[in-house]
Amino acid sequence: MRRxxxxxxxxxxxxxxIFSQASMEIxxxxxxxxxxxNGSGKTTFFDIACELKKTSSGRIExxxxxxxxxxxxxxxxxxxxxxxxxxxxxxxxxxEQMTQTRALEKLKVWCPSxxxxxxxxxxxxxxxCSYGETRWFFTLSLLAISxxxxxxxxxxxxxxxxxxxxxxxxxxxxxxxxxxxxxxxHNVDEVINNCSYFYMISQQRFNRFSNGSEFMKKYGAKTxxxxxxxxxxxxxxxxx
Numbered sequence: 001m002r003r004x005x006x007x008x009x010x011x012x013x014x015x016x017x018i019f020s021q022a023s024m025e026i027x028x029x030x031x032x033x034x035x036x037x038n039g040s041g042k043t044t045f046f047d048i049a050c051e052l053k054k055t056s057s058g059r060i061e062x063x064x065x066x067x068x069x070x071x072x073x074x075x076x077x078x079x080x081x082x083x084x085x086x087x088x089x090x091x092x093x094x095x096e097q098m099t100q101t102r103a104l105e106k107l108k109v110w111c112p113s114x115x116x117x118x119x120x121x122x123x124x125x126x127x128x129c130s131y132g133e134t135r136w137f138f139t140l141s142l143l144a145i146s147x148x149x150x151x152x153x154x155x156x157x158x159x160x161x162x163x164x165x166x167x168x169x170x171x172x173x174x175x176x177x178x179x180x181x182x183x184x185x186h187n188v189d190e191v192i193n194n195c196s197y198f199y200m201i202s203q204q205r206f207n208r209f210s211n212g213s214e215f216m217k218k219y220g221a222k223t224x225x226x227x228x229x230x231x232x233x234x235x236x237x238x239x240x
Contacts (some may be wrong), residue, residue: 002028002063004049004149004180006206009058011041011048018044020204021058026149026180028064031171033191034184036201037232042184043072046151049182064180067149068093068142072157074134078127082134085126086141094145103144110173114140114166132159139167143174150174152183156190168194188224202231 005025011018018041026032036042047053049060050069076085083100090098100122108115121129121137129137139155152171156164171194175181185191191198192212199206200215209215212224219234221227 002148002180004062004064004182005060006045006049007059007061009048009055009060011044011053011055017204019055022205023058024199024206024208026182028178028180029175030196031175031181031183031194033195033198034182034201034206035186035188035191035198035228036184040201040232041204042201043153046071046153046182046184049151062149064149066095066147067151068146069151070138070142070153070155072153074131074138076126076129076134078125080126081122082124082126082129082137083122085137086122089138089141090145093142096145098145103141106144106173107140107170110143111166111169114170117163117166132163135159136163136167140170143170143179146174147177147179150179150181152181154184154186156185156187164190188228192224200228200231207231 003025007023008021009019009023010021034042034045044053046069048055050067086100086103104115104118107118118137118140121133126134135155135157136159139152143150156167159167171181171183183195192215197208197210199208209218216222216224216227219227219230221230
């Protein structure tokens with residue numbers, strides 16, 4: 001079984017420690033979530049996973065031959081149409097020829113409800129698309145052309161509830177087809193309800209949880225948000 005793992009990694013920005021002896025792993029066919037407050041290192045870790053940054057110690061291991069990374073920031077040339085963006089995504093992220101028809105065939109299996117909306121935005125100018133439309137179009141297009149390790153940094157940020165639902169439907173479909181998906185979000189419920197398991201960044205490490213009940217029990221909390229806050233602010237719980 002293919003997997004990606006980070007083993008006992010250390011990473012610092014000048015005098016600030018971001019990760020200290022941090023470990024995590026994700027297997028094909030699963031969705032792993034990452035929770036953490038702003039500045040905790042979620043995006044930094046994604047950069048490390050993609051070899052855009054190097055750790056000072058520890059190691060990254062992966063048996064995936066291809067990976068795809070969608071960052072938080074998405075910017076499109078206003079004069080282009082979304083079909084042109086699709087072609088750019090394919091050129092940059094896929095070794096295979098991919099057409100709209102092939103992408104729609106895959107998306108239809110995962111989430112039939114999205115097909116007409118995807119077609120509608122296909123010929124729309126980028127300048128006329130909302131940020132949410134651009135975000136979900138990017139995300140679904142990447143899922144349709146990717147097969148290995150997929151990293152998504154807050155893919156549902158700025159997306160309305162309807163398309164959040166469609167994005168997660170397609171994420172589950174891609175995982176069923178064998179992809180390993182690593183996704184971050186500030187929405188605790190979203191991660192817990194949709195991910196196979198998740199990691200909470202606390203005290204410069206990844207703490208793994210299988211479900212929300214385990215998460216709340218770990219931090220002596222009655223709600224998910226309270227557990228999140230305690231993980232971030234109370235070292236006694238974080239080191240327990």
